[in-house]
Amino acid sequence: MTTTQLAPISARAQFRPGLTPAGLVTVLLGAALPIIDFFIVNVALPTINADLHASTATLELVVAAYGIAYAVLLVVGGRLGDSFGRRRLFLTGLWLFTLTSLACGLAPTATTLVIARAAQGAASALLLPQVLSIIQATTSGEERSRALGLFGATGGLSTVVGQLAGGALVAADLFGTGWRPIFLVNVPIGLVVLVLARRLPESRAHNPLGVDRLGTVLLAVTLISLLLPLMEGRALGWPAWTIALLVVSPFAAAAFVHVERRMERQGGTPLLPPSVMRLPSVRSGLMVAVPFFAAFGSFMFVYAMTLQEGLHFGPLGAGGALTPMAVAYFTVSMLSSRLVARYGPKVVPVGGAIVVVGMVALLCTTLAAWPQVTILDLAPSMVAIGVGNGLAMTTLFRIVLSHVPTDLAGVGSGVMTTNQQTSLALGVAVLGSLYAGFSESLGTRDAFALVIGVVAVLAAIVTVTARRLPDPRV
CATH class of the missing domain: 1.20.1250.20 (MFS general substrate transporter like domains)
Structure with a gap:
């Protein structure tokens, strides 16, 4: 279940072009794709296992790599949209999501699929924060309430579609492709949304928050050093590198907390x-x-x-x-x-x-x-x-x-x-x-x-x- 970051709204937002009904449908479709993808993969895991001979630990990574990349880069994605334009980041994120979906669908090995899923999560972190930001910046009053209600409904409906579509696509085994259509189906849909998204109004924050680069890196190190050995350690017999990563994790977490506190004391806005x-x-x-x-x-x-x-x-x-x-x-x-x-x-x-x-x-x-x-x-x-x-x-x-x-x-x-x-x-x-x-x-x-x-x-x-x-x- 995913939500996205609310972006700050400038006082001058009322002078920007409004969001048309077609524009609202476009951003909601953009929001639905990553949410559906988060749920659709669960149904396909055993089929992926049978095809790529993945261990249970690797299947865990197929799920978690997406979530880790999304968690680390979500705030960064929202702030980049505020700085460089939400429509621009929406298009960029959607392009990357479409390309990484193609990479997932064509992955020849389980390791390649894990890497592609992490990249797909990173693309989602650029795409999803822009949806609420665009709605907030280009609507007001009752129109905004209706748009936000539809956004909430999109999230719930996407969970239903993800379960049903995932099962149907894998069971259909189109052209002998097994699980691959659950990712490949994103490509034509993504291309259609990309064409529609070119008409979205552009908006950006007048006082955007900077990107906390060091905090982002330390959060990534903390999560990877904790979660990767927990997933892979047992299956691999706890080799030395898994123990070493677990040792690194608390130090990375302590460094992250220190950096965040120092940045806030200095007047910045940490991750x-x-x-x-x-x-x-x-x-x-x-x-x-x-x-x-x-x-x-x-x-x-x-x-x-x-x-x-x-x-x-x-x-x-x-x-x-x-x-x-x-x-x-x-x-x-x-x-x-x-x-x-x-x-x-x-x-x-x-x-x-x-x-x-x-x-x-x-x-x-x-x-x-x-x-x-x-x-x-x-x-x-x-x-x-x-x-x-x-x-x-x-x-x-x-x-x-x-x-x-x-x-x-x-x-x-x-x-x-x-x-x-x-x-x-x-x-x-x-x-x-x-x-x-x-x-x-x-x-x-x-x-x-x-x-x-x-x-x-x-x-x-x-x-x-x-x-x-x-x-x-x-």
């Missing part, structure tokens, strides 16, 4: 400003967000693998089994603003509790019916998981950003989204490796049950800690 991180709404929200998104990322990876490798659903069946969750998430996320207006922060712990119920129901269902589990057996628990995530996820973003000063709204959104993507990758790294290890010793069913039990515990932690979240209505 993740410590002053924003210390705001009560942000600090408490991130404490809830880390276990929440780590649980969600690991669940999506492990569930997709188990459906096909353990239950032999096939890609289309796996997409169908994930669809009830995606539809429930989309439906509930559309209602979440009304629920928050009435019940405030209580929506998040209620959502977490529903996720716990869904995970327990899923655990009981799979253990009782294995290996004759059907999509209908799984549907009730998946609907509950979708409802819980729809309540908690969208509300969590709203709470974190509720007390961030208006002039720092883009920075706050960047902080939250960077945390989201990092936590998703961390969940895949830790629990994905746990799943792979126990699959070899205990079998797929018991490994799946173990991971779902851990995810349920994380959801319970979210339920408890979310009770201390501040009220976004105040």
